[in-house]
Amino acid sequence: MDRTRVVMMGAGIIGAACARELAVAGFDVLVLDRAGAAAASTSHGEGNILVSDKGPGPELELAQLSRRLWPETLAAIAGRTSSQELATVEWDPKGGIVVATTAEGAEALLPFAAAQRAAGVRAEPMDSDALTEAEPFLTERRTAAVHYPDDAQVQPAGAATALLADALRAGARLRTGCEVLGAVTRGGRLTAVRTADGPVEADVFVNAAGPWSGDVARRLGVQLVIRPRRGEVLVTTPQPPTVFHKVYDADYVGAVGSGAGDLQTSAVVESTRAGTILLGSSRRRVGFDDRLRPEVLAAIAAKALKLFPSLAGVHAMRAYGGFRPYVPDHLPVIGPDPRLAGLWHATGHEGAGIGLSVGTARLVRELLTGGRTEIDAGPFRVDRPAVLGTDTPGVTEEES
The missing domain is CATH 3.50.50.60 (FAD/NAD(P)-binding domain)
Known part of the structure; x- marks a missing residue:
């Protein structure tokens, strides 16, 4: 057959x-x-x-x-390949922590987490002591935090x-x-x-x-x-252990769900196995313009420092950006x-x-x-209003 x-x-x-x-x-x-x-x-x-x-x-x-x-x-995959090949995946189920640094952020984060728990997500509120133990270099200016044990990372x-x-x-x-x-x-x-x-x-x-x-x-x-939606990431030089989870501020959820075309930034901070720290994130609609903008990178760094002030003396080693497929x-x-x-x-x-x-x-x-x-x-499904357009070019038919 x-x-x-x-x-x-x-x-x-x-x-x-x-x-x-x-x-x-x-x-x-x-x-x-x-x-x-x-x-x-x-x-x-x-x-x-x-x-x-x-x-x-x-x-x-x-x-x-x-x-x-x-x-x-x-x-x-591990059953069919070498451990060395699979190691390049860098699977790391380290969990994530979402932190609010304002009263307004806490008012949004805690109900959001409660709704997620009702949908089967492990979303565990953290008190200040637990947060300090989990992320000792995190800012002391925090109003709420939620731990997500199932967040993970790969290369x-x-x-x-x-x-x-x-x-x-x-x-x-x-x-x-x-x-x-x-x-x-x-x-x-x-x-x-x-x-x-x-x-x-x-x-x-x-x-x-x-x-x-x-x-x-x-x-x-x-x-x-x-449509393309562009994002940038800053990469620090290798550091001693500083960030132990994926940590981001509560504003990140709003940036993800926004349809605005202008620049949006929120603090997203996480380490890699190589010791570098990734600093994000930005979102902007600029077509396929692939130029790195210093003002965007500066905004990312400023947001990251609000979460981790100890990064102030750390050098950025490189920056990169890419396009994401955006649907309204x-x-x-x-x-x-x-x-x-x-x-x-x-x-x-x-x-x-x-x-x-x-x-x-x-x-x-x-x-x-x-x-x-x-x-x-x-x-x-494909046939939904946000996806379908009205301009449909013709296709040349090839006869049998």
Whole structure:
């Protein structure tokens, strides 16, 4: 019996996770990327796997599914590869702490955490003594804090590479330097994508191109409202143990959920296994302008110092930025496109793609096989107002 042929358009962590899930399940998978594996958004993030920043609803359900699947996925990969290869993932279930430094912040944080607990999230209020013990270098100006034991971190490029390598071991193939240029359709169905090296045929095509998903969709003849939203990160020189959890201020949740296009910053501070400290975060809509702005980096540093004043004398070693796939209603786009048979999407995760990748892959596989999904996939459907546009370019039909 012939296996279903799937072309995964994008080799970032979403594409890698989906490729692995499908290849392990027996699909014939080919991954295409115009650049290289994990070369764009994936390698320009912090590697967060969070439940702490999501209120009750579909995205939290996807985050909870993903958080459960991450250890299971890594354990399965560990059975098929060397410990040295898996070590590049840098899986660290260190937990997160959200801190309010104002009365207003506390008034927002504590009810938010209570609602999360009602949805099954472990969100544990901390008194001042417990907070000092957990993070001794944290500012003394704090009004509330909540511990999230299930927050975790990975090295994002390492995690994507491990997922993709496992997909290749399961029979998937990878073609880099291969850009999707257009569509070939037959009878209203997408049958191939055009590339500079000729058409690539398949039964199913999954658009996992992250911030560029809207452009890929247009080339294939449909409108998809995915826009780039830029974020920057400062990296310090290696330090003695200073930050022991992922720590961020309560304003971060509001910045994540905002649709504003102007600059927003909030303090996000965490260490890496190499001893460096990552300082974030910023969010701004500037198209694909990839210039680092000193004023943005200065704003990030100022917010971080409010949480950790002891960092004032620490040197920044480098800075980097990247684009996240932004959807106006802040929900990923996962599933088949009803306007063009054969086209699927797995995109729109904005800054949460690392954490949500393995859950997204599970949903894609369950939807493709027609089985029961572990969570309701309806809220992520393509045909919702925030995702669909009115400008739909035509597609050239290729007759049989």
